[in-house]
Amino acid sequence: MNSIIEDIRVRKIIDSRGNPTIEVDVLTVSGFGRAAAPSGASTGVKEVKAFPEGDIDKIISDIEDILSSELIGMDAEDSREIDAVLKEIDGTKDLSSLGGNTIVAVSMATAKAAASSYGLPLYKFLGGNFSFRLPYPLGNMINGGVHAGKRTPDIQEFLALPKGASTFKEAVLTNSKVHKRIRELIDKKDKTFTGGKGDEGGWTPNITSMDALEILSEACENVSDETGVEVSCGLDFAASELWDHERKKYIYERDVLENDPGEQIDFVIDVIKSFNLYYVEDPFHENDFESFAELTKKVGDKCIICGDDLFVTNKKYLAKGIKYGAANAIIIKPNQVGTLTDTYDTLTLAKENQYIPVMSHRSGETTDETIAHLAVAFSCPIIKTGAIGGERIAKLNELIRIEEEIIDSSMAELER
Ligand SMILES: C=C(OP(=O)(O)O)C(=O)O
Numbered sequence: 001m002n003s004i005i006e007d008i009r010v011r012k013i014i015d016s017r018g019n020p021t022i023e024v025d026v027l028t029v030s031g032f033g034r035a036a037a038p039s040g041a042s043t044g045v046k047e048v049k050a051f052p053e054g055d056i057d058k059i060i061s062d063i064e065d066i067l068s069s070e071l072i073g074m075d076a077e078d079s080r081e082i083d084a085v086l087k088e089i090d091g092t093k094d095l096s097s098l099g100g101n102t103i104v105a106v107s108m109a110t111a112k113a114a115a116s117s118y119g120l121p122l123y124k125f126l127g128g129n130f131s132f133r134l135p136y137p138l139g140n141m142i143n144g145g146v147h148a149g150k151r152t153p154d155i156q157e158f159l160a161l162p163k164g165a166s167t168f169k170e171a172v173l174t175n176s177k178v179h180k181r182i183r184e185l186i187d188k189k190d191k192t193f194t195g196g197k198g199d200e201g202g203w204t205p206n207i208t209s210m211d212a213l214e215i216l217s218e219a220c221e222n223v224s225d226e227t228g229v230e231v232s233c234g235l236d237f238a239a240s241e242l243w244d245h246e247r248k249k250y251i252y253e254r255d256v257l258e259n260d261p262g263e264q265i266d267f268v269i270d271v272i273k274s275f276n277l278y279y280v281e282d283p284f285h286e287n288d289f290e291s292f293a294e295l296t297k298k299v300g301d302k303c304i305i306c307g308d309d310l311f312v313t314n315k316k317y318l319a320k321g322i323k324y325g326a327a328n329a330i331i332i333k334p335n336q337v338g339t340l341t342d343t344y345d346t347l348t349l350a351k352e353n354q355y356i357p358v359m360s361h362r363s364g365e366t367t368d369e370t371i372a373h374l375a376v377a378f379s380c381p382i383i384k385t386g387a388i389g390g391e392r393i394a395k396l397n398e399l400i401r402i403e404e405e406i407i408d409s410s411m412a413e414l415e416r
């Protein structure tokens, strides 16, 4: 039994925002796995709690003792059992006792240790020999909202998807061209721009969302013409951050726009049509399943409507969404739900119901590359993990390596 757990180490490291997070090492008889947890800024209220209350250093040493006494001697290969034990030790619904970030790091590090015990990369260990498809990278080009500073666009993410790329490497290089082109276009529009970037490596100009959309659209078109690779545009509204619960309105401060829920639906449809958007994430706040359903009914045949804060990678909320017909895609962030098993179960439900699973980074990231492997292992047609920036390219470059390693690899199938 080469995959029996022999030791567990938990440490505090920093993420891309300079905030503390948790990294876990798992040692088995003949393998080793390491994973670190990311953190969100526009977190959904239904997500598990990232950290328990209290002094993180004290928590870490306590947690290491507890985990060691429970997990040493278990088989790292048995992810479902490991995850069940983690949840049992935690004992809370929102994982607030150990913290979702601790649990997800242990869950992922254990799976990596099991893969290593068999001498396999994680994507192959989890996905087997028939996981040969690479996801399309959905790249963050302009950052706004809570991922950027004051006077930046209200909408959180302006995205590009090189859906005409025939290889992952070509797709990544195409996105980097769009990113560069956008800088040139911003320089023309915002004369004070000094090249600042936001949490996910997108530019942070002092312009409105509408101007940012014009620039995104022009850059995607320019690069498509220049390279022959079709590049589509997308947005993450992160609308829970725009929603004023008291006034029941979406407030766009920079654009000086206020939309009630009905106006927001019309506005989103108008933007999708005017800019020929291929992808829209969280256009409504996290509890508005009805508006999601109306939008999906109206434009879901042409545009990917993706729920992030709406579903928080949780199969319970996804099941509700399926009932409503809300969305046709779901963001998959393992730390929103806490374990690899729960992530897998949500993904499976999504696929059974023709929801596109979009594997995703968080705005606060480390150089951990686990989600690159999960995207291939679980056949996600899209991965959202930035376009540039060390912690973002850690995933993109890992996928370039994976593509090289897979015999007869091909890009995912994307319809619409
Ligand atoms: C990645 C995102 O942001 P965060 O990690 O801040 O939730 C997102 O909203 O899709």
Ligand SMILES: [Mg+2]
Residues within 6 Å of the ligand: 236, 238, 281, 282, 308, 309, 331
């Ligand atoms: Mg989002």
